[in-house]
Amino acid sequence: MLRNNKKSWNCLFVSGLSTVSKLQRLYKLTSLKPNPDLDLDLDLDLDLDLDLDLSMRAVGVVVCVLAVLCVCDAVRFGQLCSGNPANNRRTSDSWGQGHYGAGRTTRVHKGLDIVCSDGSVVYAPFDVTLGGGLTVYTDASKAAINSGINLRGEGLCFKLFYVSPDRTSGSVRKGQRIGTMMPMQSVYPGMTSHVHVQMCDKSDPTQYF
The missing domain is CATH 1.10.287 (Helix Hairpins)
Known part of the structure; x- marks a missing residue:
C-alpha cells in the first residue's frame, strides 16, 4: 500500500x-x-x-x-510516547542496554526499548487493531509493570511491554492514546524507563524506527 x-x-x-x-x-x-x-x-x-x-x-x-x-514505502513507527517525538531509544544504563540482541544474564534481548517516562501517554504508532492484553513476567515482585498489549497494523504483528492499556480490543488510529507507561522505576530504579517493542516472531524491530 x-x-x-x-x-x-x-x-x-x-x-x-x-x-x-x-x-x-x-x-x-x-x-x-x-x-x-x-x-x-x-x-x-x-x-x-x-x-x-x-x-x-x-x-x-x-x-x-x-x-x-x-x-x-517502508513501514515506520510514529511517535510511541509523549515527551519522545523522535522515538529515542534506550542506550546504556546500570541495568544494561536497550537495543535488539543486547545481552542479558541468561538470554538475549528480543526487542527494542523506546524511552518513555513513567506515567507518560502511549500512542498508536499507526492505525492498529488491539489484540488483547499480555503478561510480561511470572515474577510477582514485578507486578507494578507486568502488563502490555498485542497489536497489528501496517502488515506487522507486535507487542508493547510495560504499558497499561486503556482497552484491549477494537481499533485505534495513528496518534491516538493506547494507554500509559507503567512505573518502571518502582521495579528497576535507575533503569531508563521505556516501552519495550517486540515483534510477534521476535525478529528485529529496529528497521521500523
Missing part, C-alpha cells in the same frame, strides 16, 4: 522514470523485425535463446521495480 508522503512519491517518480526508459528500450529490442531485403537464415535455436534472454530481462525489470517500491 502506498502512503501519501513526499518522500515516497519522490522516490517512486524517480524510479518510475528509470523504469519507463528501461521498458522503452526493451520494447525496441523485442520489436525488431528482419529486413526482408536481406537473405538471412536465422537459426531457430538462436531465436529461442533471444526470446528467453529478453523474457528474463523483463522479469528482472519488474523485480527491481517491486524492490524499489518496497524500500521507498
